[in-house]
Amino acid sequence: EAQVTQNPRYLITVTGKKLTVTCSQNMNHEYMSWYRQDPGLGLRQIYYSMNVEVTDKGDVPEGYKVSRKEKRNFPLILESPSPNQTSLYFCASSPRDRGPAGELFFGEGSRLTVL
Amino acid sequence: AQKITQTQPGMFVQEKEAVTLDCTYDTSDPSYGLFWYKQPSSGEMIFLIYQGSYDQQNATEGRYSLNFQKARKSANLVISASQLGDSAMYFCAMREGGTGRRALTFGSGTRLQVQP
Numbered sequence: 252e253a254q255v256t257q258n259p260r261y262l263i264t265v266t267g268k269k270l271t272v273t274c275s276q277n278m279n280h281e282y283m284s285w286y287r288q289d290p291g292l293g294l295r296q297i298y299y300s301m302n303v304e305v306t307d308k309g310d311v312p313e314g315y316k317v318s319r320k321e322k323r324n325f326p327l328i329l330e331s332p333s334p335n336q337t338s339l340y341f342c343a344s345s346p347r348d349r350g351p352a353g354e355l356f357f358g359e360g361s362r363l364t365v366l
Numbered sequence: 367a368q369k370i371t372q373t374q375p376g377m378f379v380q381e382k383e384a385v386t387l388d389c390t391y392d393t394s395d396p397s398y399g400l401f402w403y404k405q406p407s408s409g410e411m412i413f414l415i416y417q418g419s420y421d422q423q424n425a426t427e428g429r430y431s432l433n434f435q436k437a438r439k440s441a442n443l444v445i446s447a448s449q450l451g452d453s454a455m456y457f458c459a460m461r462e463g464g465t466g467r468r469a470l471t472f473g474s475g476t477r478l479q480v481q482p
Contacts, residue, residue: 284469293475294470299468309469339409341411343411347468350399351397351463354416355411359410360411362409
């Protein structure tokens with residue numbers, strides 16, 4: 252089954268404790284991206300990657316890091332989480348060369364609470 | 367400036383009736399795509415329908431259709447014959463073709479509740 256898998260799905264942590272949210276896709280997509288969803292704001296892009304070893308900032312990158320060492324994996328790293336990073340996080344992927352077309356395939360989401 | 371505007375925070379509709387969810391967008395890029403996603407209470411994002419800026423006809427997918435009015439920069443989602451399972455949050459999104467980011471810019475969403 253074609254899917255994007257995120258882990259963990261739920262996490263409660265404390266300020267400053269480093270954490271990683273993993274993301275893996277099995278569709279051989281070049282493009283992967285992270286979004287955060289906050290009430291009233293919709294989804295906002297954090298980071299994206301056009302291919303292995305190619306990453307760049309989205310709209311809200313502060314406080315996050317990413318890496319893309321393999322095509323299928325795109326982990327999101329919070330080096331020192333703060334309460335304003337409490338949010339619902341989505342990983343997404345899509346084929347790269349589709350112009351404006353090509354929907355994003357989303358993972359099931361990871362709900363993060365930082366105390 | 368907001369690129370995607372959804373002015374209806376919440377909507378109610380009776381089961382079996384049609385409902386229109388509004389979406390307006392703002393872009394100067396002649397090549398763009400418009401998407402609608404559904405987010406049920408379980409949280410996952412489900413792709414519903416896509417409309418390209420150069421598409422001559424309005425997109426349709428089963429009970430979903432996109433009322434695309436390019437001059438007005440609107441891309442409203444029409445759900446026909448509403449079902450209880452349509453109760454969810456609905457997001458309109460846009461991708462501008464000229465950017466390499468392939469990012470989707472989302473609106474703030476509309477919560478639809480289907481009443482029996």
